[in-house]
Amino acid sequence: MNTEILPDERALRLGRRERALAQMEAHDLDVLVLGRQANVRYFSGAPQLWVAGTRPFGPICTVVRSTGEIHLNSTWDEGIPDDIPHDHLYGLAWNPMTLIEVLKGIRGAATAGRVGTDALTPSFAKLLPMAFPNAELVDGELAMRAARRIKTPDEVAALRGALRVAEESLVTAVGELRVGTSEQALTGLLLEAEAAGGVSTPATQDGAWVTSREHPWRRARSDGRIDQGDLVAFSAGVLADGYVGEVGRTWPVGDVAGPEIPALYDRWNALWDRLAAACQPGQPASDLLAAYEGADEPLPPMPVSHGLGLGFDPPVVTSELRTTAAQEILEPGMVLSVTGYVWQEGVGAVFGREAVHVTPDGPEVLTSSPSWSRAGVGIS
Amino acid sequence: MTTALTAVTSVRDIPDLPDRARMYRECGARLRTAMTDNGVDALILLGNGNVVYATGASWPLLDAGLSHVERPVALVLAGDAHPHLFIPFREGAASESQIPADHLHPPLYLEFDEGVHHFVTVVAELIPAGATVAVDELTGAMRRAAYRLFPGGPPSDAAPVVGAAKLVKTPDQIACILKACRITEEAVVDVQKALVPGVRQIDLSARFVRRAFELGATANMLEAIWQVMPTSKADGTWTTHGDLALPLLTTERELAAGDVLWTDVSITYTGFCSDFGRTWLVGKTPSARQQRQFRQWRDILDAVLKVTKAGATSGDLARAAIAANGGQKPWLPHFYLGHGIGTNAAEMPMIGTDLGEEFDDNFVFPAGMVLVLEPVVWEDGTGGYRSEEIVVIIDDGYVPLTDYPYTPYGSE
Numbered sequence: 001m002n003t004e005i006l007p008d009e010r011a012l013r014l015g016r017r018e019r020a021l022a023q024m025e026a027h028d029l030d031v032l033v034l035g036r037q038a039n040v041r042y043f044s045g046a047p048q049l050w051v052a053g054t055r056p057f058g059p060i061c062t063v064v065r066s067t068g069e070i071h072l073n074s075t076w077d078e079g080i081p082d083d084i085p086h087d088h089l090y091g092l093a094w095n096p097m098t099l100i101e102v103l104k105g106i107r108g109a110a111t112a113g114r115v116g117t118d119a120l121t122p123s124f125a126k127l128l129p130m131a132f133p134n135a136e137l138v139d140g141e142l143a144m145r146a147a148r149r150i151k152t153p154d155e156v157a158a159l160r161g162a163l164r165v166a167e168e169s170l171v172t173a174v175g176e177l178r179v180g181t182s183e184q185a186l187t188g189l190l191l192e193a194e195a196a197g198g199v200s201t202p203a204t205q206d207g208a209w210v211t212s213r214e215h216p217w218r219r220a221r222s223d224g225r226i227d228q229g230d231l232v233a234f235s236a237g238v239l240a241d242g243y244v245g246e247v248g249r250t251w252p253v254g255d256v257a258g259p260e261i262p263a264l265y266d267r268w269n270a271l272w273d274r275l276a277a278a279c280q281p282g283q284p285a286s287d288l289l290a291a292y293e294g295a296d297e298p299l300p301p302m303p304v305s306h307g308l309g310l311g312f313d314p315p316v317v318t319s320e321l322r323t324t325a326a327q328e329i330l331e332p333g334m335v336l337s338v339t340g341y342v343w344q345e346g347v348g349a350v351f352g353r354e355a356v357h358v359t360p361d362g363p364e365v366l367t368s369s370p371s372w373s374r375a376g377v378g379i380s
Numbered sequence: 381m382t383t384a385l386t387a388v389t390s391v392r393d394i395p396d397l398p399d400r401a402r403m404y405r406e407c408g409a410r411l412r413t414a415m416t417d418n419g420v421d422a423l424i425l426l427g428n429g430n431v432v433y434a435t436g437a438s439w440p441l442l443d444a445g446l447s448h449v450e451r452p453v454a455l456v457l458a459g460d461a462h463p464h465l466f467i468p469f470r471e472g473a474a475s476e477s478q479i480p481a482d483h484l485h486p487p488l489y490l491e492f493d494e495g496v497h498h499f500v501t502v503v504a505e506l507i508p509a510g511a512t513v514a515v516d517e518l519t520g521a522m523r524r525a526a527y528r529l530f531p532g533g534p535p536s537d538a539a540p541v542v543g544a545a546k547l548v549k550t551p552d553q554i555a556c557i558l559k560a561c562r563i564t565e566e567a568v569v570d571v572q573k574a575l576v577p578g579v580r581q582i583d584l585s586a587r588f589v590r591r592a593f594e595l596g597a598t599a600n601m602l603e604a605i606w607q608v609m610p611t612s613k614a615d616g617t618w619t620t621h622g623d624l625a626l627p628l629l630t631t632e633r634e635l636a637a638g639d640v641l642w643t644d645v646s647i648t649y650t651g652f653c654s655d656f657g658r659t660w661l662v663g664k665t666p667s668a669r670q671q672r673q674f675r676q677w678r679d680i681l682d683a684v685l686k687v688t689k690a691g692a693t694s695g696d697l698a699r700a701a702i703a704a705n706g707g708q709k710p711w712l713p714h715f716y717l718g719h720g721i722g723t724n725a726a727e728m729p730m731i732g733t734d735l736g737e738e739f740d741d742n743f744v745f746p747a748g749m750v751l752v753l754e755p756v757v758w759e760d761g762t763g764g765y766r767s768e769e770i771v772v773i774i775d776d777g778y779v780p781l782t783d784y785p786y787t788p789y790g791s792e
Contacts (some may be wrong), residue, residue, distance in 0.1 A: 003633040038445035049627060050603035051725070052441035052648075053428035054448050056539070057517060075714045076625035077618045091620040092714040094733040119448070120518045122537040139520030141491070184594050191600065192590035200585035200630055205440035205599050217469060239443045301469035303450070311445015320487060324494045 005047055007081035008241065013045035015152035017068075020144065024065045027143040030112040031132065033103070034061040038311035039118050039144045041242045044072050047079045050201035050239065057119040059099050059128075064108035071106055073099075096127055103131035116140020149307060149314045150333035155243070156357060159308055159335055160366060162199075162245030163355050166236040167369045169193035173208060173234055174251055174370075183209050183224035186234070194238050203244045204237030211250065211349035217301050217341075220348070228254040231261070231348035242310050246337045247367045248353030260347045262374040267342045268350040271295040275304075275340055279356045279363035281332050285315040286325035288338065300341035308335045308355060334358040335366070386551050388748050388772055391779045395555045398650070403552035404436040404478035407545070408461060414545040415458040421511035423456040423538050424503075426490065429724040430454070430516050430542045435465045436478050438651030441599040448519075453488045455506055464506060496521040500528045514538040546722050548748035554772055556652035557721065557750055558781050560597075561770060564647055564654040565784045567591035572787070577637040577663040581606045581630045588645055597647040601654075601725055605644040606630055612760035621713040624758065626766075637663035640670075640763025646725045653725045655752045657768035661788050673757050673765040674789035680704040680755045681769060684717070688751070688771060688778045694731040695741035701732075701755055710755040718753040721770065726752075749773040750781070765789065 007013065020043055024032060034040050037048060040061040060073040070084050075091040090102045103109055115128070115135040128137055151159065172193035173186050187207025194202060210220035210230045226232060230253045237246040250268075252261055274291035288304045299319045307313030315328040315336075330336075336356045343349040355366040386406065388394060411434055415423060425431050428447060432438055434454040442450065455464040465479050468487035477484065488502075489495030496519070507513065513530055515522075516538040522529055549557070571588045585604040592600065605627040610616035617625040627644055635641070639662040646655050661670065683704035687696045701710050701717050711717045711732055720727035729743045729751075745751075750772050758764035767786065771778040785791075 003631050005629045005631060036444070036448060047629060049629060051444065052447075052599055052601050053444065054426070054451060054517075055444060056427060075620050076628070078625065078628055086618065086620075089620055094716070094730050095735045098734045119520070120523065121539065122515065122518070122535055123539065125518070125534070139523055141520040184596065188590035188593035191593060192586045195582055195586035195589055198582060198632060200582050200589070201443065201603050202589075202600060203443040203446055205442070207440070207593070237443075237446075239445070244443065244445060306449070309445075311443065312449040316449060316489065316492070318487075318489070320498075321489055321492055321494050324492050 005079040008045035012154035023143040162240035166245040285328040398552035432651035560649035560654035601646040690747040
């Protein structure tokens, strides 16, 4: 972040646009009407106001393949790249018909044969044909997903920046871990550090929590107090320059007595070796599920992995989508967020999340936050 | 529906803390009534705010880019007292819920054909054949499977159904909004103390988010806005309408003495939003001209509040605001004089938008509606004035929820 709101760098912007336009061609789309924040940024390169959670579909960004012209829903030009001229900006509107009138006026709308949208509401399904009278309305998210799954070198650089902020914030929060503090205080510290590090836009807001000794994944206690012997999980997620950086670690509270906690970290390390080894180009994403099975660890309830980019990118690897994972072949240029999670009754859980760049030579782990080890290596 | 619903007629009716079981019961009843009124037998809800409303579940919301994949989904049947909730596990998520175990299900992945393929069997089991179905969003995978997912024909839009239910808040929902406001205001006290020349905009964001979470916020809802206002409209950022830009994003800019800030922050408390906005002045006391801006704003607000009560229309409030502002609209062309608030930071009604005067005149306020009023005044050379005030509509007027001073304005 700087003292000015700027559009994404030209090379980053154009590299993405080239990929997305190629996918429009491959999917035979004349026009894309995008409402999702990640897709809008991917095409436009313009920062947008961060608001948490899902938002209903609306025509925020429209791209015409034949002209390459981008029309963007923005009331001002701050942060808008100069290749989107003022007459291609349209202001915030609350009446869907105002937006339909804007779309009608876009060169190429009247003659478009196939128009893709990245999501849809039943209302816009009825209204969009007024703006695109000759078009078949189809899914455009598949094309965007295909473009987004492989990162350009400039995107990988942006992701490194996001991960740096996430890791520094995590270290700050871990530094305040002690008996008597609380989950809320640690989460507050983590989010404060993210914002002070230049990123006031969290990607995740779970922060910190005491892992349960009784249940594989529930929270340990409702008052959020941190006690001696707790295993406390930290999860930092930021959205920096539009890109998601996520990292996770688990730290014990106080001196570790007995062999149980070190044994659990050993299990995590053994699982992680298998997970990292599964991030090979040419291999199916389902190898990440197999890594758990190979390490004899139960699959966790959260996805084992998802792509990192401007949001969730393919693959999404979870036991609920086994066929999808088996068909998804890892390729160089993918960046994955990979989660290792092990639990022991009476002890708690060790949760760790790393970012892995799939390169032609194999996995490159982009995260390097300190982890607890029995040798007592702490945070310097 | 025989459930006797509670209602807010004065501040005494707002409980200190929400009764979650009652809130769940009453929201469910309101939603099912709205379904019956709209002839809808089954609702499929994907939008975070709609799922919070329908199920009482709340969680620390994810960024938009993540949240469309890993999101809870609700399936509501008009004839069932409990909604079905399909909830993904975010590590560390709290698991309090009023929903019985046989209505809680593993997550759905409706972005993917495999996930929708599974959902087709779920829908076939839960939704009776021939039922009228409404949905708030269709993913690409849902559209590809539309004939199997919706064998009775294309679904209608769930937004008006949920919107009708959401309009009137129950006392427990108002208690949630009030708690969200109190957390926000307490956190903002610390932020305002830090407002000195040289502080960076993001330092204010950092201090705010830390205090808000320490005080019990469930999620940060909005990138905090600390917009430095221009000297004149002509000096400001270019806009499509030639009026002021708002909100412009926060940066590492250091604030300087004399900067006028328009602020805007929002958090959730168990799924219900706060909304906070004040105008601040860095390192100085307001000039006589700046104080006049504040008084003009206050006069507009008072004129609007004078007509604010159950039975009034959006049009009544808009006309009162315009009259108090010498015939000009005291709000920005791309925004509104006011908006509703609940599980979304801005809900219906939006007052004074491109939806038009007829829409505003036909929008009659019911008692129990919660409204955020945010008039704006501007005179070149002063930085203008904008603040937000939240009120609950009652039969003979309104109950204010916002409780925060206007310092440094209004204290000559």
